[in-house]
Every structure is written in structure tokens, then in C-alpha cells.
Amino acid sequence: MNLSQMTKEEISAFKSENEKLYSDFKGKGLCLNMARGNPCKEQLQLSVDMLRVFDNGDFMSECGADVRNYGVPDGIPEAKKLFSDMIGVNTDEIIIFGNSSLSAMFFAVQCAYNKGVLGSKPWSQCGRVKFLCPVPGYDRHFKVTLFFGIEMINIPMSPTGPDIYMIYELVKNDDSIKGIWCVPQYSNPDGICYSDDTVRRFAALKPAAEDFRIFWDNAYCIHHLTDEPKYVLNILDEAKKAGNEDIVYVFGSTSKITFPGAGVAVMGGSKKNIDELRQFLGISIISYDKMNQLRHVKFFGNFDNMLAHMKKHMAIIAPKFRLVIDKLDKEIAPLGIGSWTDPKGGYFISFNAPDGCAKRIVQLCSEAGVTLTGAGATFPYGKDPYDKNIRIAPTYPPIEDLEKAMELFTICVKIAAAEKLLAE
Amino acid sequence: MNLSQMTKEEISAFKSENEKLYSDFKGKGLCLNMARGNPCKEQLQLSVDMLRVFDNGDFMSECGADVRNYGVPDGIPEAKKLFSDMIGVNTDEIIIFGNSSLSAMFFAVQCAYNKGVLGSKPWSQCGRVKFLCPVPGYDRHFKVTLFFGIEMINIPMSPTGPDIYMIYELVKNDDSIKGIWCVPQYSNPDGICYSDDTVRRFAALKPAAEDFRIFWDNAYCIHHLTDEPKYVLNILDEAKKAGNEDIVYVFGSTSKITFPGAGVAVMGGSKKNIDELRQFLGISIISYDKMNQLRHVKFFGNFDNMLAHMKKHMAIIAPKFRLVIDKLDKEIAPLGIGSWTDPKGGYFISFNAPDGCAKRIVQLCSEAGVTLTGAGATFPYGKDPYDKNIRIAPTYPPIEDLEKAMELFTICVKIAAAEKLLAE
Numbered sequence: 001m002n003l004s005q006m007t008k009e010e011i012s013a014f015k016s017e018n019e020k021l022y023s024d025f026k027g028k029g030l031c032l033n034m035a036r037g038n039p040c041k042e043q044l045q046l047s048v049d050m051l052r053v054f055d056n057g058d059f060m061s062e063c064g065a066d067v068r069n070y071g072v073p074d075g076i077p078e079a080k081k082l083f084s085d086m087i088g089v090n091t092d093e094i095i096i097f098g099n100s101s102l103s104a105m106f107f108a109v110q111c112a113y114n115k116g117v118l119g120s121k122p123w124s125q126c127g128r129v130k131f132l133c134p135v136p137g138y139d140r141h142f143k144v145t146l147f148f149g150i151e152m153i154n155i156p157m158s159p160t161g162p163d164i165y166m167i168y169e170l171v172k173n174d175d176s177i178k179g180i181w182c183v184p185q186y187s188n189p190d191g192i193c194y195s196d197d198t199v200r201r202f203a204a205l206k207p208a209a210e211d212f213r214i215f216w217d218n219a220y221c222i223h224h225l226t227d228e229p230k231y232v233l234n235i236l237d238e239a240k241k242a243g244n245e246d247i248v249y250v251f252g253s254t255s256k257i258t259f260p261g262a263g264v265a266v267m268g269g270s271k272k273n274i275d276e277l278r279q280f281l282g283i284s285i286i287s288y289d290k291m292n293q294l295r296h297v298k299f300f301g302n303f304d305n306m307l308a309h310m311k312k313h314m315a316i317i318a319p320k321f322r323l324v325i326d327k328l329d330k331e332i333a334p335l336g337i338g339s340w341t342d343p344k345g346g347y348f349i350s351f352n353a354p355d356g357c358a359k360r361i362v363q364l365c366s367e368a369g370v371t372l373t374g375a376g377a378t379f380p381y382g383k384d385p386y387d388k389n390i391r392i393a394p395t396y397p398p399i400e401d402l403e404k405a406m407e408l409f410t411i412c413v414k415i416a417a418a419e420k421l422l423a424e
Numbered sequence: 425m426n427l428s429q430m431t432k433e434e435i436s437a438f439k440s441e442n443e444k445l446y447s448d449f450k451g452k453g454l455c456l457n458m459a460r461g462n463p464c465k466e467q468l469q470l471s472v473d474m475l476r477v478f479d480n481g482d483f484m485s486e487c488g489a490d491v492r493n494y495g496v497p498d499g500i501p502e503a504k505k506l507f508s509d510m511i512g513v514n515t516d517e518i519i520i521f522g523n524s525s526l527s528a529m530f531f532a533v534q535c536a537y538n539k540g541v542l543g544s545k546p547w548s549q550c551g552r553v554k555f556l557c558p559v560p561g562y563d564r565h566f567k568v569t570l571f572f573g574i575e576m577i578n579i580p581m582s583p584t585g586p587d588i589y590m591i592y593e594l595v596k597n598d599d600s601i602k603g604i605w606c607v608p609q610y611s612n613p614d615g616i617c618y619s620d621d622t623v624r625r626f627a628a629l630k631p632a633a634e635d636f637r638i639f640w641d642n643a644y645c646i647h648h649l650t651d652e653p654k655y656v657l658n659i660l661d662e663a664k665k666a667g668n669e670d671i672v673y674v675f676g677s678t679s680k681i682t683f684p685g686a687g688v689a690v691m692g693g694s695k696k697n698i699d700e701l702r703q704f705l706g707i708s709i710i711s712y713d714k715m716n717q718l719r720h721v722k723f724f725g726n727f728d729n730m731l732a733h734m735k736k737h738m739a740i741i742a743p744k745f746r747l748v749i750d751k752l753d754k755e756i757a758p759l760g761i762g763s764w765t766d767p768k769g770g771y772f773i774s775f776n777a778p779d780g781c782a783k784r785i786v787q788l789c790s791e792a793g794v795t796l797t798g799a800g801a802t803f804p805y806g807k808d809p810y811d812k813n814i815r816i817a818p819t820y821p822p823i824e825d826l827e828k829a830m831e832l833f834t835i836c837v838k839i840a841a842a843e844k845l846l847a848e
Contacts, residue, residue: 036494044483044492054475059468068468070460070684098522099713106708110534114548114572124538124548140710147707148538260494262715283571284530286564289523289713291686 015418030369037347053298067290085303089268101265120211134162136378152380161194171207189391191343203238331410337417364412439842454793461771477722491714509727513692525689544635558586560802576804585622595631615767627662755834761841788836
């Protein structure tokens with residue numbers, strides 16, 4: 001029965017019943033973390049053979065460099081080949097970074113802020129500077145723009161991607177809007193894949209600011225949860241067709257393919273963009289870890305093997321996503337006190353509680369030993385205007401723990417929803 | 425016989441004779457690079473066992489983190505312990521970075537520039553900002569300050585370190601001077617060790633600008649070329665004694681201990697400084713490569729073993745330094761056409777040609793197949809005011825090649841010096 005159709009008395013009884021279950025849970029001394037999209041042990045284990053690729057003592061890159069030594073600041077050619085296939089650019093349109101695509105994004109914003117973009121005035125000298133932020137989105141993106149004092153504007157998400165008409169309207173006349181954060185494939189946290197139409201409109205975007213850039217964080221480009229995945233259109237290809245190839249920076253990494261702590265991050269874009277950033281890069285580093293680049297190349301061999309490797313990840317984590325969805329379908333759906341996504345890839349399930357309940361749910365879970373991503377984190381400035389979105393990260397806990405955590409979670413949702421209805 | 429005491433005719437004959445030798449060299453098709461301080465193959469080989477430390481499948485840090493996963497942004501505790509011994513700070517006064525101390529320095533300048541230092545106004549909002557640059561110095565330091573449009577002021581080096589009296593005079597009233605680049609142990613390129621008096625005066629420095637920082641790049645802190653090394657005084661300890669502990673940022677790395685391309689870089693400083701930078705760091709990275717941190721810890725075990733490891737490096741490279749010095753002693757000293765250092769550690773020999781000859785010497789060498797660091801590179805803006813300093817990096821080439829390269833080098837010095845005397 002839908003909770004909103006119950007009488008106050010029925011809701012009170014429902015609440016008490018769930019509070020009883022909740023207090024039983026508290027006694028269990030749970031300690032589980034579902035805050036971040038961390039791969040689990042079994043996933044980390046999939047790549048340990050990568051650590052043996054140098055057993056034969058061969059450390060030479062095909063470019064003649066010993067990968068143990070200095071040099072080759074923008075990446076060894078064989079890594080450029082492998083990862084340009086992954087993010088869909090040419091080998092002269094890519095820079096290989098260290099282990100963090102967040103660092104690559106920070107680097108790109110930092111360069112624009114301090115040095116400008118292809119000859120434009122540095123953003124630091126532009127007065128007020130703004131970024132568009134599809135919401136809910138990735139908290140770490142928002143923290144980068146916040147660091148530089150860049151103002152953030154919420155853009156609502158739809159099942160086809162961010163509201164592209166709103167974006168067109170906003171950037172058309174306002175040259176203080178300098179960029180947008182996008183996670184096009186399996187968006188964080190909604191798991192939405194941008195439609196072809198959305199990608200084409202992004203690719204053709206002509207903002208008032210010439211130094212506007214789309215930060216296309218393709219973090220989950222091959223992170224599928226089904227056997228027949230839908231690939232998001234290649235934005236750089238589309239931008240080239242539109243004669244607009246400088247509009248986009250593309251990012252990706254192997255953090256959730258090999259090791260989150262020791263993967264390889266990459267950035268792609270038009271040759272013009274990449275040539276400029278490569279120059280700036282040479283100021284702050286002599287070379288990234290080329291041994292790790294070659295490790296990845298030797299381990300995978302080619303992009304097809306990377307795709308095959310991702311199927312092993314899927315086998316481990318798809319059942320965890322299934323468990324969460326099933327639990328929500330069973331416990332929450334009949335009560336009408338929440339909605340959620342059923343993503344076909346990526347790392348998150350996005351849960352929308354009744355308005356005003358997210359913080360309370362996260363607090364209840366936390367007090368019973370289950371840490372969730374902070375409510376509000378998926379919005380700029382940590383402010384969810386409706387206090388309803390919660391990001392669920394199901395990959396890290398063992399499945400038995402996940403089941404317990406989800407049992408607790410649904411109890412907390414029920415209590416918070418009941419509290420809210422009773423207070424109305 | 426001293427070249428300047430020869431008659432014009434004698435100098436002409438001397439020049440022709442060396443031009444003949446030079447053209448013989450050109451015919452040999454040499455192709456050697458002495459431009460950068462790169463370790464040689466034998467040195468890289470010293471650390472390959474580090475790649476086997478995970479063979480037992482144990483990836484756990486003592487803090488309970490699986491080093492393969494996300495997290496622990498400022499470094500695992502066992503790495504903090506090992507490397508705080510190396511750079512002489514406490515374990516809560518250190519951040520473990522990725523493979524590049526240059527990146528750590530860039531990061532520190534970037535934070536000061538965009539966010540300020542412990543609450544000061546960001547340098548970007550301070551109008552004209554200046555840095556002091558002991559010369560000759562490290563070209564990559566100068567490029568970082570240049571990137572941010574920071575004006576650079578040359579400070580002459582003496583055998584006890586940079587001219588500390590000049591520094592005191594300059595910083596006393598000018599609050600636009602925000603920092604200084606220092607390589608205190610075996611300075612790049614002069615190989616000078618700062619005296620105790622110099623270190624103590626640095627530690628007690630009270631500049632007009634409260635946000636002034638000494639960038640203490642202790643790149644060669646344990647990179648000795650003798651069995652009885654002299655250690656430079658611990659500046660953070662001295663600064664604490666002077667009640668001035670926020671004055672200095674200390675940097676170091678294992679680039680020339682394990683692998684230049686895959687070492688571990690660190691930064692130390694007062695708790696206050698490090699706490700602030702740790703916060704900023706969390707914006708741009710989730711964690712550096714903790715697998716590589718643990719690799720280093722497992723390989724070395726403790727700091728004493730690192731010191732023992734450095735003796736193996738010494739055994740490989742000390743003879744190369746000897747060869748260069750011997751060659752210069754034999755070929756150049758009697759002619760009075762140059763002076764050079766005889767460093768007790770570090771990676772370079774600093775050669776001073778007669779004024780106005782450095783560019784010509786580098787050009788002559790280059791045309792005969794030996795690449796040296798560009799003349800001028802050891803000065804801010806690439807401008808050696810006397811065009812005389814050349815940095816010689818003897819570590820990389822095999823000793824037979826080094827011998828040939830030095831033969832060519834001395835011939836080029838002779839030709840350039842003769843040309844100059846004849847033109848006077």
C-alpha cells in the first residue's frame with residue numbers, strides 16, 4: 001500500500017515497526033562503506049598478473065626509451081595507441097597522464113585559469129567565471145571548479161542527458177560561462193547514456209565564449225553491466241563533422257579497469273588543444289610513470305582484450321546491482337516512497353527519496369554503521385535543492401554485506417518517509 | 425702554456441690543429457646525450473628486484489588499506505616513515521606524491537598562486553610577484569616560476585651557498601618577493617653544499633612577505649660520491665629552533681635512487697603548511713600510486729638500506745665524474761681557458777668557459793654529435809649574462825662513450841677559446 005494513502009495512525013504504526021527493526025540492526029555493529037565507487041577485492045584480483053609483465057627484464061618502449069628512465073612526457077606510443085582506441089581519438093590527439101583522471105581534469109582547468117585556452121585571456125582575469133553542472137553529478141568535479149572560485153549553475157538531467165536546450169540558451173550570450181562537466185556514458189550517479197541527439201548538439205555547440213570547453217569525463221566508457229551495451233556517440237568525431245573540434249576535452253582512465261590506485265589516466269582532444277596542453281604539461285613534470293603505461297600495454301595487448309577483461313568485472317558486480325534493484329523493487333516500490341535508476345553500466349544507482357528525506361536517511365544509515373555518500377554531495381556546493389538524491393555504490397562490499405546494508409537502507413527510507421508524512 | 429699568453433700566430437696554429445681534430449671527430453658519427461642528469465642502465469638495474477615485492481600477493485598497507493584501491497591521498501604510513509627519515513621531517517610533516525618532485529613543487533607554487541599561503545592573499549592578486557634564483561641553477565625550477573609570470577632575480581652562488589646577505593637585503597623590505605629556489609645539497613649544477621651558517625641564516629629568514637617560502641629541493645640528499653659525505657644541516661629543525669618553521673617547503677624523491685620514471689616524490693614542511701597543502705591536494709587527486717609507495721617500502725625496509733643502496737650507485741657513477749675531471753685537468757687546466765667543479769655528490773659538473781664561449785662550445789659539440797644542456801639553461805629566462813656556464817651530466821653514457829665525448833668537449837673548448845682570443 002502506498003504510504004501516502006495511509007492514515008496517520010497507520011503511518012505511526014508503520015514507523016514504530018520499522019524503528020524496532022532499525023534498533024535491532026544497530027545492535028549488530030555493522031561497519032560498511034558504500035560511499036565511493038570502489039571496486040571490490042575480486043575485481044582488484046583480475047589485474048594482478050599485470051605485475052609480472054617485466055619478469056623477462058625487457059623495459060624498452062617501441063620508441064627506444066627505457067621506461068624506467070626520464071623522458072617521453074606525454075606517454076609512450078604503444079600506450080597512446082591502446083588508450084586512443086579506448087577514448088576514441090587519434091594517437092596524436094592524446095596525452096597519457098599518471099594514475100588519476102581527476103588530476104588531468106584539474107590540470108586542464110588550471111591551465112585555462114592561469115594561462116587561457118588557445119590564446120584566450122586566462123580565466124583568472126575574466127572576472128566572474130561560470131561552469132554548467134548537470135545534476136545530480138560527480139562531487140569531485142564540482143570541487144575542482146569550486147577550488148578556482150568558478151560559479152556553478154545546475155543543469156537538470158533527463159533520460160537523454162543534460163537539458164541541452166537550456167545549455168544552448170545559457171551559453172549563447174553569456175561569455176562568462178566557460179565550461180560544462182559531463183559524464184556521458186553511465187553518468188555519475190544516474191547511469192544515463194547521452195542520446196545521439198544530445199551528443200551531436202554538444203558537438204555543435206557554439207558558445208559566446210571561444211574558450212568554452214566541454215569536460216567530457218568518459219570514466220565509464222567500457223564499464224558495462226549488460227552483454228549488449230549501447231555506446232555513446234564519439235563526441236570528437238561529431239565535433240569534427242561540425243567543424244567544431246576544439247570544443248571538447250575527453251578524459252578516461254583505467255582506475256576501474258585495472259587498479260584504482262595505480263591505473264593510467266588519459267586525456268584526448270583536437271590536435272590544437274592537445275598540443276597546447278602538452279606544452280604546459282612539460283612545465284610541471286618530466287614524465288609520468290611510463291613503467292605503468294607499459295605494464296598496461298603488455299597486460300592487455302590490444303583494446304579487444306580490454307573489452308574482454310571488462311566482462312570479468314561485469315560478472316562480479318552485475319549481481320550486486322541486481323540485488324540493490326531487487327531490494328528496492330520489493331521493499332520501496334509498493335510504498336511509493338522513492339524512485340531509482342536501473343543502470344546498464346557504471347558504478348552507481350541513483351536513489352531519489354521523498355523531498356527533504358535524503359539527509360535523514362544518510363544519517364540513520366550512518367548511525368547504524370553503513371556509510372553512504374553524503375546527501376547533497378551530488379550537487380554543486382553540496383546543496384541538493386530538494387534534499388532527495390542519494391548515490392548508492394554497490395560494488396565494494398561482499399554481496400552478503402550488501403544485502404544487510406540494503407535491508408538497513410530500506411528500513412531507513414521507510415522511517416524517514418514516515419517521519420516526513422507525520423510532520424506534514 | 426696559458427692560451428692568453430700565446431701570440432696571435434701561436435693561437436691560430438693551436439686553433440687549426442684543434443679544428444683538424446674536430447673534423448676527424450665529426451667523421452666518426454657520434455650520437456651521445458649528456459644533456460640531462462639521467463642515470464645509466466646499470467643504475468636502473470639496481471632496483472629491478474623492487475618489481476617482485478608483490479609476488480606473495482600481499483597488497484595491504486599497515487593502515488589496513490589495500491594499496492591497489494582508492495584512498496589514503498597523502499600517502500601510506502609506512503612510506504611516510506621511510507621518506508620522512510630521508511628528508512628529515514616528522515611523519516605528520518610529509519605528503520607522499522607521485523613519481524615527480526617537480527610536480528610537487530609546481531603544486532605548491534600553484535596553490536600559493538591561486539589560493540595563497542596560510543590565509544595570505546593569492547599571489548595571483550598581488551600584482552608583481554618575484555622569486556630569488558641562485559645561479560647557476562636548475563632550469564626546470566625557473567620554468568615553473570616563469571609559467572606563473574613570476575619575475576626572477578639572480579642570486580650569485582658562493583662555495584657556501586647563495587649570497588645570503590644579498591638575500592637578507594632583498595627580502596627585508598620588498599614584500600613582492602615570495603620565494604627562493606634552493607638545491608642545498610650538491611646544488612644543481614655546481615655541486616655546492618650549503619654551509620651550516622648559510623642553512624641557519626635561511627632558517628631564521630624573516631622576509632617582509634609573510635607568505636615567502638624557501639623551496640628547498642633536496643634532490644640529492646643522499647646522492648654522495650665519496651665514502652665520508654658531508655650532510656647539509658636539517659633546515660626544518662633549524663627553522664623550528666628559530667621559531668620560524670613555516671618558512672620552508674622541503675622536497676625530495678627517489679627518481680635517482682630507484683627509477684627516474686617511476687620513483688616516489690615527497691614534500692615536507694611544518695605541520696601547518698602540510699595540513700593546508702594536504703587539503704588542497706585532495707581537490708586534484710583521490711590518491712597517488714600507493715602500490716609504488718609500498719613497493720619502495722618493501723624493497724628498502726628502512727632508511728639505512730637506502731643509504732647502502734646509494735653506495736651501489738656511487739660505485740657506478742663516481743668513476744665517470746673522475747674521468748671528466750681528469751680530462752679537464754689534463755687538457756684545459758694548463759691552458760687557463762676554463763674552471764670547473766669537483767663535486768662530492770649530485771649529478772653534475774659545472775664548467776665555466778671563458779666569457780662569451782658557452783653557446784659556441786655547445787654548438788660545436790652538437791654539430792659533432794654530442795648534445796649538452798643548452799648554454800644559458802642554468803639561468804632564469806635561459807640568459808647566462810656572461811655566456812660561460814655549461815652543465816656537464818656524466819652519468820648516462822657508458823664510460824667509453826663518455827671518454828670520447830669529453831675528448832670532443834675539450835677540443836671544442838679549445839677552439840672556442842682560441843676564436844675568442846683571435847677576435848679580441
